[in-house]
Amino acid sequence: MTDPLHRELLGLALEAARRAGELLRDGRPADLAVAATKSSPIDVVTEMDIAAEKLITGYLAEHRPHDGFLGEEGASSEGTSGIRWVIDPLDGTVNYLYGLPTWAVSIAAEQHGERVAGVVAAPMRGETYHAVLGGGAFEGERPLRCRPPAPLSQSLVGTGFAYVEAVRAHQAEVARRLIPRFRDIRRGGSAAIDLCDVAAGRLDAYYERGLNPWDLAAGDLIAREAGALTGGRPGAAPSRELTVAASPELFGPLQGLLEEYGAWHD
Template sequence: MTTPHSDLLDDLPDDRLDDLLGLALEAARRAGELLRDGRPADLAVARTKSSPIDVVTEMDIAAEKLITDLISERRPDDGFLGEEGAASEGTSGVRWVIDPLDGTVNYLYGLPTWAVSIAAELDGETVVGVVAAPLRGETYHAVRGGGAFATGAWEGERALACRPAAPLDQALVATGFNYVTEVRAHQAQVAARVLPLVRDIRRGGSAAIELCDVASGRLDGYWERGLNPWDYAAGALIAREAGAVTGGRPGEPESPALAFAATPAVFEALQPLLEDFGAWHD
């Protein structure tokens, strides 16, 4: 199930979306450079959130401030929803949904799978998405109705497309685990039931990157319970624009209960199984 959109957005001028995309790309690039080049050798946990292992570092906070300051300077009437506390309504109809460092635990441990995720919503619908993965040397982006693209080690910009149709038993899928012990235990049970039915399961630790891996054909599908809008807003748009299907429970869009993106064939086969296995509850 893809997210429905308002007919009013069909008349949105392309140059307005291009402006939002350009700003998101600049903000993600600057934040990614800060995180890549400014990581202190003695990086430590600044605070915790849902559990002692759900951590925030000083760099998460610094990156979100960089992003919100830059966007506010250029577009003072826009609103924000950020993982590290940025929250304002705005008056322009545009809201920026920001994860300044998706994959904080990876970053804390020096693992390369982390990203900056920035989405722009217009009247509640995601219309622009950017995910920058500096240690991959790749940036993924999409505008609603305009396809999905990536820049990286290859020359120029590359159009993204999800993998061709494959049966479920040949699908490589990914998932993630919550930081609350009871939730993680149930998620492990769900993964154990899915594992015999697919080619294999991966767990990368960054929802934004794994959604972009669905978009770029590196995965056939990805699901996770317990995500927040800043985790999936940009990546889900990129996946949809690359031909994937996104959603949550049957008939619903992606949400904290369940976020799921896959090639159309894998989505059709796996979504009812995730429902039966209780992937949407603890």
């Protein structure tokens, strides 16, 4: 039996993500341009990222005015309720800027620091992934489960690359060493969707260095509720240093290779 509060939070996240997804899908201007940059000149923010975050935070604050926020585009408040919303209004901004379909709205709710509800809406796929702590993971009404066991050599693994040149160079070297060990590697451009693809069995595993809390908060919960293991370096939680998600049998071998190849540093 899941906590009624967690179900309430999930319902609010689902509606906020639906509204933001419709805004991003239907309101994208033909002349969409870069509004700002983040870690480098190629790490971009568009006017639609900003508009979507305002929509999400406004909706959630209307229904739960005492909650805190942590958003990619600057939303930050402590709140007094013990609940904090971790929001990526547009995960996969470069894909969105170029008109590629792999982008998502990611919203997670934390209670006293523990993730308890998560939603990743992928409007161009027509899919919405969601989970509450202890309640399983779903795409719409369909239960999600990570892939059954497969040897490393037959595994399809997702990853991503940073927008800082020095970091990207080492990430490319790690990927070069890993590719012969797997069936293949995919780079989709949205960490939230990659984590949900692990949950849905579309990827055997996923790893990436450099994720922020808003990139992984909802997707990490969804992957875990679908039976995947998630973590960072051995013994650590997912973090900016390293995030790994995989079926239970694959998690240890993949994490070991990432540690051996130094995937967590330049």
